[in-house]
Amino acid sequence: MTIPNFSSRHAIDPLAAAAMGTDELRRNFHIAGLFASDRVNLTYTHYDRMVVGGAMPVETELTLEAIKPMGTKTFLERRELIAVNIGGPGRVVVSSESHALGARDMIYVGMGQDVVLVSDDRANPAKFYLLSAPAHRAFPTALMTISGAKRLDLGSLETSNERSIFQFTNGIETCQLVVGMTELKKGSVWNTMPAHIHDRRMEVYLYFDLPEPARVFHFLGEPSETRHIVMANEEAVLSPVWSIHSGCGTSNYAFIWAMAGDNVDYTDADPVPMETLR
Template sequence: MSVQMDYRESTDRAGMSRMTVRELRDTFVIDKLFRPGELSLSYLEIERAVVGSATPTDAALDLPTHKELASGFFCERREVGVINIGGPGVVILDGESFDLARHDSLYIGRGTQAVSFESDDAANPARFYFVSYPAHANHPSKRVRRDEARTIQAGEATTANRRVIRQSIRPGIVETCQLVMGFTELADGNVWNTMPPHTHRRRSEIYMYFDTDPGRVMHLMGEPSEPRAVFMDEGEAVFSPSWSIHSGVGTSNYTFVWSMGGENLEFDDMDVLAVSDLGPGY
């Protein structure tokens, strides 16, 4: 089955400020992920990232290359990070099987020729979410179980952002070229994933929200002085330029996968803002 690549261009600061709510969503939100029996691909102009999902049911789904990549196979010059947010499944890399339970991660190194996704049970399929960036070197593929990720307790209940950050694809756990990836779980009764927000001009970031039903998440992006909002539903991703804030507040607690690519792998390399920096000064 042929898989179409959804090509996404970005915009500059002035362009974002003029966008309607619909234009903002059509530009930055990826909303066709996790369709049963299908694999999806979106090519982002920002950092030349590829965002995709595979939800295999009765048959395996193979990761194809595409003319936008100008390569013989998908990972010829790319690395990939995968996180399973569904039922148990298997990712097969050049004949080697890696079983992934819910919240397990897998790093796929450059040079891996064949990538295939399978579910253990078609009635409870795996939901593989993946992000890919160009890679300059070959690093070994590696699975990271949920409890093997670096775990950070962050936030406070008094500010409604008590959360657990699980860094699964990061220095010290997996060697990568530019990809860092993991997920954050908000505690019951907490709704902000970060506030005040930050920017990092050296890396762009992609959020994919899940465990939101029946609620929604209002994702904030754009310049700090002129933030914009888009509403996110279950299993939707949103990408941000490096100059944009990225923060969200939900109608209840939720979980989200975050991924970054760019100049470095330093988690603390961020420009932290104050709440007073948001919106126009008066």
């Protein structure tokens, strides 16, 4: 049995967030230390009950086990899961059926299944980024490789946001998880600007492929009360429904975006006019 490490994050309202200093913002919205050898690290959030986690099997396989806040016997008893591999080659075993995941491949696992995570090479272990939300029905397991994801090439070097967007969940059925990845081209550093919010869904970003000592300045908060958190490689940040979520790096980078809430419409967002940002 794999005993996961876990912590909980309670929902924060916009007035409370506006009064927070740097340390308080980081304690409430920033998630570090996701990937540790032979550990499952989970953050249970009270934003649409999203669980954000990381698992890096090295010497042993890792079983995904329930944590106390779930109140269930198994992890996926009443949940669905998406795992994205950002490391070396690995496998996700779903109720005894093995699925190979290369770098940037994703797998969806529906309610009621058991999950085991395995690396193929301990010298180059897989790093499974885990996202889970409550489910109301069981959808079938679906593997989505990075080459099979819907790709959108947007932006330009002139606006410092030339990027490729990979929509992982565009072609599969989920209860509420919407997940994809954005990769910025060399010379581009901005993401999600102009900004938007979506009151129907929370969102979480995982920044990765960010070489030391580069950082991303991630912007959050109500459009009229913005704040920032400085992000290093392989760190995640929570975005409540009332908050913008945007970033500017000191180099190019990639990030995985994930949402949960009332709908699975990727385009359902409320644009924020640039002149209203403060």
